[in-house]
Amino acid sequence: MTMLLDNxxxxxxxxxxxxxELPQLxxxxxxxxxxxxxxxxxHIAASLGAIELTIALHYVFNTPKDKLVWDVGHQSYAHKILxxxxxxFKNLRQHGGISGFPxxxxxxxxAFNVGHSSxxxxxxxxxxxxxxxxxxxxxxxxxxxDGSLMAGMAFEGMNYAGHIKKDxxxxxxxxxxxxxxxxGALSSSLSRIISGHAYNKFREELKTILQNIPGIGxxxxxxxxxxxxxxxxxxxxxxxxxxxxxxxxxxxxxxKIELLIQDLKNIKNLNGPILLHVIxxxxxxxxxxxxxxxxxxGVGPFNKETGKxxxxxxxxxxxxxxxxxxxxxxxxxxxxxxxxxGMTTGTGLERFEQNFSDRFFDVGIAEQHAITFAAGMxxxxxxxxxxxYSTFLQRSYDQVLHxxxxxxxxxxxILDRAGIVGEDGPTHHGLFDISYxxxxxxxxFMAPKxxxxxxxxxxxxxxxxxxxxxxxxxxxxxxxxxxxKLNTIATGQAEIIKQGEHIALWAIGSTVYPAIDASERLAxxxxxxxxxxxxxxxxxxxxxxxxxxxxxxALITVEENVLQAGFGTAVxxxxxxxxxxxxxxCLGIPDVFVExxxxxxxxxKYGIDADGIYSTAKKIAHDSRVGIDPKxxxxxx
Numbered sequence: 172m173t174m175l176l177d178n179x180x181x182x183x184x185x186x187x188x189x190x191x192e193l194p195q196l197x198x199x200x201x202x203x204x205x206x207x208x209x210x211x212x213x214h215i216a217a218s219l220g221a222i223e224l225t226i227a228l229h230y231v232f233n234t235p236k237d238k239l240v241w242d243v244g245h246q247s248y249a250h251k252i253l254x255x256x257x258x259x260f261k262n263l264r265q266h267g268g269i270s271g272f273p274x275x276x277x278x279x280x281x282a283f284n285v286g287h288s289s290x291x292x293x294x295x296x297x298x299x300x301x302x303x304x305x306x307x308x309x310x311x312x313x314x315x316x317d318g319s320l321m322a323g324m325a326f327e328g329m330n331y332a333g334h335i336k337k338d339x340x341x342x343x344x345x346x347x348x349x350x351x352x353x354x355g356a357l358s359s360s361l362s363r364i365i366s367g368h369a370y371n372k373f374r375e376e377l378k379t380i381l382q383n384i385p386g387i388g389x390x391x392x393x394x395x396x397x398x399x400x401x402x403x404x405x406x407x408x409x410x411x412x413x414x415x416x417x418x419x420x421x422x423x424x425x426x427k428i429e430l431l432i433q434d435l436k437n438i439k440n441l442n443g444p445i446l447l448h449v450i451x452x453x454x455x456x457x458x459x460x461x462x463x464x465x466x467x468x469g470v471g472p473f474n475k476e477t478g479k480x481x482x483x484x485x486x487x488x489x490x491x492x493x494x495x496x497x498x499x500x501x502x503x504x505x506x507x508x509x510x511x512x513g514m515t516t517g518t519g520l521e522r523f524e525q526n527f528s529d530r531f532f533d534v535g536i537a538e539q540h541a542i543t544f545a546a547g548m549x550x551x552x553x554x555x556x557x558x559x560y561s562t563f564l565q566r567s568y569d570q571v572l573h574x575x576x577x578x579x580x581x582x583x584x585i586l587d588r589a590g591i592v593g594e595d596g597p598t599h600h601g602l603f604d605i606s607y608x609x610x611x612x613x614x615x616f617m618a619p620k621x622x623x624x625x626x627x628x629x630x631x632x633x634x635x636x637x638x639x640x641x642x643x644x645x646x647x648x649x650x651x652x653x654x655x656k657l658n659t660i661a662t663g664q665a666e667i668i669k670q671g672e673h674i675a676l677w678a679i680g681s682t683v684y685p686a687i688d689a690s691e692r693l694a695x696x697x698x699x700x701x702x703x704x705x706x707x708x709x710x711x712x713x714x715x716x717x718x719x720x721x722x723x724x725a726l727i728t729v730e731e732n733v734l735q736a737g738f739g740t741a742v743x744x745x746x747x748x749x750x751x752x753x754x755x756x757c758l759g760i761p762d763v764f765v766e767x768x769x770x771x772x773x774x775x776k777y778g779i780d781a782d783g784i785y786s787t788a789k790k791i792a793h794d795s796r797v798g799i800d801p802k803x804x805x806x807x808x
Contacts, residue, residue: 272598296328345422420447489644589618590642679704
């Protein structure tokens with residue numbers, strides 16, 4: 172059989188195919204995506220479910236002139252392959268390769284950079300408005316999943332779109348709804364009637380006739396419109412969208428390419444805001460992903476025959492340790508409640524949900540609501556633990572500041588995936604939380620050096636009457652033993668791990684063990700370091716910091732966060748306020764958005780691993796202004 176995909180270089184090549192050839196193209200795309208993602212890892216389930224929809228969109232619309240705006244981008248792999256990135260797709264999410272998300276820098280077919288959910292409708296509406304201001308003619312299509320549609324921003328965009336009535340097409344890619352074949356067939360037929368030219372011509376003509384009847388025209392039209400809504404409401408769940416000002420069409424079956432193309436061609440000729448409701452299946456065509464779409468939402472390399480991961484270690488992840496510890500603490504404290512924003516598995520709360528379903532709340536992709544919801548519960552005596560990825564907590568900054576910290580409510584923010592996340596890249600790295608949370612009054616902010624210390628920090632946080640944030644990295648811990656008895660850590664108290672007279676390495680969180688490793692290498696060369704596990708970002712252990720600064724020749728801070736307004740800045744502020752003149756070097760992420768790539772490689776690139784700390788300390792030791800003489804094994808002034 173001839174491979175159609177071999178001859179597809181742009182969407183123009185897709186449009187040259189007959190409709191009858193498109194199912195074969197869909198099958199080839201599925202095999203290609205499965206083969207590649209099994210090697211690279213990635214977001215496979217949603218992309219497999221959107222293949223027919225992607226083909227149909229490029230077949231019907233004149234991309235890139237017509238704009239496709241993908242929401243989040245988890246479902247965009249077929250789009251990347253069809254738009255000239257088939258060869259580059261083999262390096263998906265690899266350092267130097269293409270991103271796992273739509274990216275304007277990669278292709279003119281990527282209309283908007285994404286990675287966080289619920290932005291596509293607002294962005295697409297902005298493009299549609301700009302099109303009108305420029306007097307140009309093209310279509311703008313937002314493709315949004317049912318999960319992303321739950322977020323308030325999506326409805327804000329729809330509300331304004333319905334108000335200004337610009338031509339805009341929203342494709343609701345619903346991969347959660349279950350629909351029987353009979354209802355699906357009936358709904359598909361009805362949607363083609365509703366989207367068809369004859370129906371809409373009749374609809375507009377009837378509107379004009381009724382409104383022009385003297386005296387009773389407007390009333391007659393309202394009655395007719397309500398009758399139409401009632402008729403549609405018998406078959407489709409579209410009244411909500413109609414009330415928002417959208418013409419609702421669907422649901423349609425998203426894996427029947429010929430019927431989907433017919434619907435899209437009909438919609439292309441309509442004016443105003445349109446919402447097409449498409450039913451798809453996550454993981455379509457790959458049984459392991461169909462059976463477990465949650466696991467295959469975002470997955471590492473796997474055996475494509477079995478769907479099993481290619482590597483597995485017994486070391487617990489930070490996420491698992493958090494979930495298990497919280498569940499244990501909740502057994503003793505009935506006031507503990509857990510809240511997450513559409514990330515039950517990702518934040519390790521499955522066990523908590525199983526044991527305390529009445530105290531577990533997944534509010535969907537609605538981070539702002541999650542935080543203020545937690546604040547409301549806290550005012551009534553509960554102790555909410557809000558587990559949200561660092562990068563997603565950014566979306567609820569005002570709620571953290573205004574609704575929680577300003578009221579000094581005892582809420583624990585769990586910032587999973589803090590620091591360098593890896594292959595998901597700049598939209599997912601948690602490199603800003605120290606900078607955006609540190610300035611907020613009343614907040615206590617911690618970061619554990621390992622998974623055992625995380626246990627004690629969570630226990631400590633739940634003893635507080637103030638808001639507390641705990642940040643920790645993605646992935647496995649260090650494999651240290653986990654204490655059975657949990658202890659409270661004194662607020663703001665750092666841990667001095669080792670002492671030396673030359674350089675102080677003041678580290679936080681994931682950088683503590685690299686600092687220890689670097690200090691051991693330096694000691695073998697006669698450069699002796701004090702190593703401190705700060706534990707607290709806020710409040711800092713000012714007393715210990717100032718004392719150590721007086722007894723070393725230089726100080727290095729190390730953090731997995733941007734340097735601007737970060738942990739090192741806090742140390743500098745403290746030392747300055749106490750009149751310290753010790754030379755300070757801050758290691759962290761510079762003023763860039765960090766690219767995608769393996770965590771280990773990126774940490775090395777930005778100098779926050781053991782090698783980077785060692786190199787920096789050695790350079791400082793050899794600086795005559797600091798005055799360290801490793802040969803004499805002493806420090807001098």
